[in-house]
Amino acid sequence: MPALIPAPARSRPGDAVDAFVLRPGDAVSAPAELRPVAELFVRELAAGGGPELRVAEGEGAIRLELTDDTADFDGLPATAGVRAADGDSADERYGLDVGADGVRVWAGAAEGIARGLTTLRQLAGTSERPVLSAQRILDAPRFAWRGLSLDVARTFFDVGQVKSVIDLLAYYKLNVLHLHLTDDQGWRLHIDARPDLTRVGARGAFAGRPGGFYTQDDYREIVRYAAERYVTVVPEIDVPGHCQAVFAAYPELAPTGWDPDSPHTILDPGSDPARLNSLDPDNPATWPFLTDVLTEVAALTPGRFVHIGGDEAVIGEDAYRRFVAGMRGITASLGKRVVGWQETARAGLAPGDVAQHWISSTSIDPDALDFANLPAGMELPENFHEVLLPMLLEMFAKAEHDVTAALKDGARILLSPNAVAYLDQPYRDAGPAAQEELRARLGLQVYPGNTLESALDWDPSTHHTDIPGDEAIAGVEAAVWCETVENFDDLEFLLLPRLAGVAEKAWAPRGSYAWDDYARRLAAQAPVWQRAGRTYFAADSVNWE
């Protein structure tokens, strides 16, 4: 198999004597509807070190074709899952032929052509005159939702940096960028009706790092750049917990007793967490606030979904239920569907909703957590044993039922199991001495960590025992939380190489996993990352050559 990640659904070699050499100046021929994807391909191929091609009509070394005849794809397994993008009909399936006379990419939709051209970029690598061996690839994703959740609240990344993350997503055929826009340490999206959310709430970040926020024009530019690459942005407004930045901006939304000088987070909830952590559904100021925020967020969102957070809230069960019900109502009235962290299933969900699974006894082992090992900037509160630990254990116990509850309501599960899909797990592979400082500092040392191989050793349909099969799954999403991430290089170190492994899970057919083969394909990515100046963990477990 060629060194592709994710592995294609099907590929077979052509006549062994045939190969095609792509040369600078060669043409990509595309009908008018495909010009934008063709032009983007030409730019990105050259930026990656490949030959400078040109887009033309008529004949070309690379021919792009939209076709209604999708018979070639008939035998391909149907994609499972939920599309985050607007519109049901889009189709990511594509075919790619390399023969002695050139390359042909065909698909039923421009989106499929774009995915096929991504495969071609991977085949071409960084060579200016790539030799493409004869082959046929027929490809389709296993799941429709393939994402990364990026925490821009704990560490702020500017528009250029977010675009660079989108480039990575697209290169591995991931199609959702979930932006965790709000948390205790910062609110990152300007809301016209509530300007203090960013004027005050965006000043800082985790551990005294600089703050920052996206203007609505910035945000539109991120959405546009992503859409050009068939990546959908899913914005998250994380409520009712994780709201210290909201309280700092608008103290009237804070619970009684909240003190601006002693911020409370889930790992430092104060002596009475029930009063200090979360927005209160019974505070009359809460609902006009949420309506203002969601109205502007929905207007900025061409995709179908808004993420309402819902994790780690510390309010009573009844208050939580009413809170989530209220959020679902506002979101629906704005024409959007809801995705929430799995806890939202406790409030009741409906078909069309998505619950994001991250915690359960198979996804995280509470006994393996080491709370003495908190990241710099976070301290174990004095009342850890009396207040916090029992609260966390209760949180774990309740989480056991969330997936079943969500499925019973007809919602589907977005899989982000902590042990394998959290990219802030510390790396447990050995690595080069020069990277030891990074390896030891990055990722939450509270977690047991994983190796590149163990992070790949799971299957979405069997990971959680309550999930009956692929049809219950919305998709697979990695999450990178940024408590330990100080800058963009740190972020890349956590993303690479594990993000590629999540893409493999989300796209490649079930059972295609074999570590040795994956490791060989992974090693082929290094020159691409190096050329782009990216930081990556060169784990000893891979023979990088």
Ligand code: TNX
């Ligand atoms: C739990 S996962 C959180 C985040 C932390 C993360 C660290 C989730 C929905 N909430 O607030 O950053 O753990 O891995």
